[in-house]
């Protein structure tokens with residue numbers, strides 16, 4: 540453990556084995572889990588607030604949770620675990636607010652074919668998660684001869700009717716956050732980073748990188764208002780992009796789309812045509828161990844559906860998955876916060892089959908990286924979902940003892956070096 544938050548900290552530098560106050564590593568672990576879950580939830584809540592969606596209960600919980608991590612407030616593992624799961628419950632509400640905020644503002648997503656690559660002419664690339672920034676930029680750049688492209692977690696923007704109605708929302712360029720250095724160097728126009736998952740820029744594109752509000756990087760230009768005129772002007776002055784179509788893809792399998800064909804999905808499961816559903820997604824990252832998620836998707840039997848979300852999709856979306864029972868096997872549900880949609884689908888299927896979510900032929904394989912993923916994981920645990928596989932590594936802030944508690948309570952598993960055979964046998968029983 541490491542804690543240096545109060546004056547009595549050991550040697551004036553930090554308590555490492557045991558707190559001077561008596562806090563032990565497991566208490567610290569649960570306090571950090573709570574803190575990191577709250578951070579992720581606060582980011583989602585901030586996105587939702589910008590869309591006019593707030594819930595006083597959420598704000599109250601954030602205060603309580605932070606309070607519980609102060610010095611000499613809570614040394615009780617059971618009540619800390621209770622708060623950790625409550626964080627998951629509150630995050631479910633926040634993801635719901637965000638889902639509603641997106642749909643109310645931009646329309647309900649529909650399956651959409653997206654042009655990937657660049658088109659000849661000036662362009663601006665938008666990364667992060669904030670659809671409102673993209674919407675403002677699209678409005679301000681209309682008719683100015685500048686194409687707008689999405690990057691990373693902005694890909695789902697193309698499935699929202701009011702965003703895709705802009706003809707100069709020209710396509711998608713690039714992959715997940717960890718590839719920004721190379722991809723932003725290649726993209727000749729300005730880049731706008733709207734939220735978390737922005738890297739400190741290389742010299743190669745530093746003067747073209749703009750950030751919004753809380754997001755800021757050395758050398759980048761921070762936009763505090765929603766005035767993108769300087770970015771649009773820079774796009775017109777930068778070297779234009781070239782025509783370079785790399786592929787087309789289909790996205791936009793929002794929960795409303797999947798629930799709209801629920802009868803077909805249920806019939807396919809009942810008839811045995813679809814034997815299993817995998818949710819493979821979450822955050823991407825640079826570690827080699829993340830190839831596990833690619834292998835899972837590749838090895839998933841042809842009788843299975845694969846739901847995905849978050850930037851973890853970039854590990855698996857290049858496969859040619861085809862169809863099963865007339866349904867596309869690979870269903871991109873959107874951003875990491877669209878885990879809310881996956882939960883809605885799973886709950887609806889459980890209702891249709893008269894069973895619990897844990898009784899469905901459903902396996903969750905979640906890649907985590909940062910605190911939004913922690914909040915989502917806590918939501919899944921709050922719902923009592925068992926047998927989730929997470930990776931590539933165990934969170935460093937979770938002690939072996941706390942992990943054991945989570946394993947006992949939720950059958951939480953760490954991913955193995957290779958996907959085990961039994962992960963796919965589920966689909967053929």
Ligand code: SF4
Nearest residue numbers: 542545548554558560
């Ligand atoms: S709160 Fe406890 S563990 Fe943290 S620095 Fe103070 S004495 Fe040490």
Ligand code: SF4
Nearest residue numbers: 736821822849850875
């Ligand atoms: S899914 Fe996670 S790692 Fe990926 S961009 Fe979103 S918050 Fe960042």
